[in-house]
Amino acid sequence: MRSGISALAVGLMGGLAFGQAPTIDGTADAEYGAALAVQNTSTQFGDANMGLVDFCNGSEADVGYAVIVDGVLYLHIAGNLESNYNHMDIFIDSVPGGQNKLRGDNPDVDFNNLNRMGDDGSGNGLTFDAGFEADIFMTVAGGDVGGGTYGLFSNWAQILTDGGGEGRYLGQGGAVTDGALFGGNNPNGILVTIDNSNTAGVLGGNGLDDGSGVTTGIEIAIPFADLGNPTGDIKVCAFVNGLSHDFLANQVLGGIGGGENLGEPRNVNFANIGGDQFFTVSGGGGGCDSDACNGSETLTIKVRAKGCGCLVKAIIKGGTPDANYGVLTSSGECVLKAANARGKVAVKECPGVSGTVSVPSCGLSGIATCP
Numbered sequence: 447m448r449s450g451i452s453a454l455a456v457g458l459m460g461g462l463a464f465g466q467a468p469t470i471d472g473t474a475d476a477e478y479g480a481a482l483a484v485q486n487t488s489t490q491f492g493d494a495n496m497g498l499v500d501f502c503n504g505s506e507a508d509v510g511y512a513v514i515v516d517g518v519l520y521l522h523i524a525g526n527l528e529s530n531y532n533h534m535d536i537f538i539d540s541v542p543g544g545q546n547k548l549r550g551d552n553p554d555v556d557f558n559n560l561n562r563m564g565d566d567g568s569g570n571g572l573t574f575d576a577g578f579e580a581d582i583f584m585t586v587a588g589g590d591v592g593g594g595t596y597g598l599f600s601n602w603a604q605i606l607t608d609g610g611g612e613g614r615y616l617g618q619g620g621a622v623t624d625g626a627l628f629g630g631n632n633p634n635g636i637l638v639t640i641d642n643s644n645t646a647g648v649l650g651g652n653g654l655d656d657g658s659g660v661t662t663g664i665e666i667a668i669p670f671a672d673l674g675n676p677t678g679d680i681k682v683c684a685f686v687n688g689l690s691h692d693f694l695a696n697q698v699l700g701g702i703g704g705g706e707n708l709g710e711p712r713n714v715n716f717a718n719i720g721g722d723q724f725f726t727v728s729g730g731g732g733g734c735d736s737d738a739c740n741g742s743e744t745l746t747i748k749v750r751a752k753g754c755g756c757l758v759k760a761i762i763k764g765g766t767p768d769a770n771y772g773v774l775t776s777s778g779e780c781v782l783k784a785a786n787a788r789g790k791v792a793v794k795e796c797p798g799v800s801g802t803v804s805v806p807s808c809g810l811s812g813i814a815t816c817p
């Protein structure tokens with residue numbers, strides 16, 4: 447009788463623990479662990495005091511939390527986003543290459559306002575800290591969509607080394623939802639929601655402050671497929687920006703160490719501001735690493751009822767013969783298995799469970815749904 451996991455080297459991974467995924471609801475779950483960045487500057491974009499989950503009268507970026515689980519980056523920017531369509535802009539350095547200084551020919555998203563931050567032809571453009579080369583842009587804004595109804599909106603774009611690339615309006619969501627977006631183009635299922643109820647965190651002003659302790663705000667889940675399939679650490683730079691992405695707040699994570707709003711985005715250079723205006727999320731591979739990925743691999747998940755229970759079968763095709771692939775099963779086990787001469791890997795788990803099966807190093811994932 448077949449039972450357990452068919453694997454060559456499970457024991458190698460025995461000491462590793464794989465985290466549970468946070469729940470997308472606007473609250474920073476315990477699964478995030480410790481804060482990765484804490485705001486050190488009072489806000490000049492309004493100190494929110496309404497206490498509602500949706501409508502809000504100020505913006506602040508108090509705390510940055512993030513964790514990677516099963517090939518998904520979970521990100522929580524605790525604080526507030528004023529419901530006047532000001533923006534939380536998030537730049538992610540997830541893979542080699544990208545832009546340290548924003549070009550002017552990036553994808554047209556959010557009324558072409560990603561390019562409002564880029565080079566206008568004079569050689570300017572928002573510049574990140576040394577070594578931060580953005581690959582992905584996301585932005586979130588919310589407000590009254592009519593009749594006193596709150597709506598949240600998000601856009602995503604590639605930031606390619608040579609410009610161009612793809613951008614998408616992901617759709618409309620809401621406050622304290624499960625993050626689902628509708629009406630847009632969101633093929634890999636990015637989730638976004640907000641809990642705008644914080645009334646603590648930093649105060650209004652431009653001096654030194656402390657945003658620690660805030661656990662409500664913007665919560666996002668981004669599948670690795672929308673991050674360029676990262677295999678290492680991921681860096682995140684998040685800041686509050688104006689309606690047309692044309693006026694940077696003094697709310698950046700990591701903080702700017704006290705100071706006025708940064709203003710014209712094209713003239714901002716984070717390398718000239720003390721400290722890191724980004725934070726780092728470790729473990730792009732989630733610890734379940736493959737030897738290498740050739741980029742042609744595909745992952746298929748098959749599920750059926752067997753005498754042993756729910757048989758979950760993960761099949762990689764197009765792999766490099768003899769290379770070891772790390773498959774993270776839906777029960778959270780990491781299975782290392784070499785591809786055969788035809789580049790195929792099959793990992794079976796029985797009894798298995800419903801959930802995500804992934805090959806984190808290769809950015810592949812699929813859903814197992816047990817009968």
Ligand SMILES: [Ca+2]
Pocket residue numbers: 468469470471472473474475665
């Ligand atoms: Ca949550």
Ligand SMILES: [Ca+2]
Pocket residue numbers: 539540541542543544545578579580581
């Ligand atoms: Ca990069």
Ligand SMILES: [Ca+2]
Pocket residue numbers: 493494506645646647648649650
């Ligand atoms: Ca506050």
Ligand SMILES: [Ca+2]
Pocket residue numbers: 575716717718719720721722723
């Ligand atoms: Ca800096």
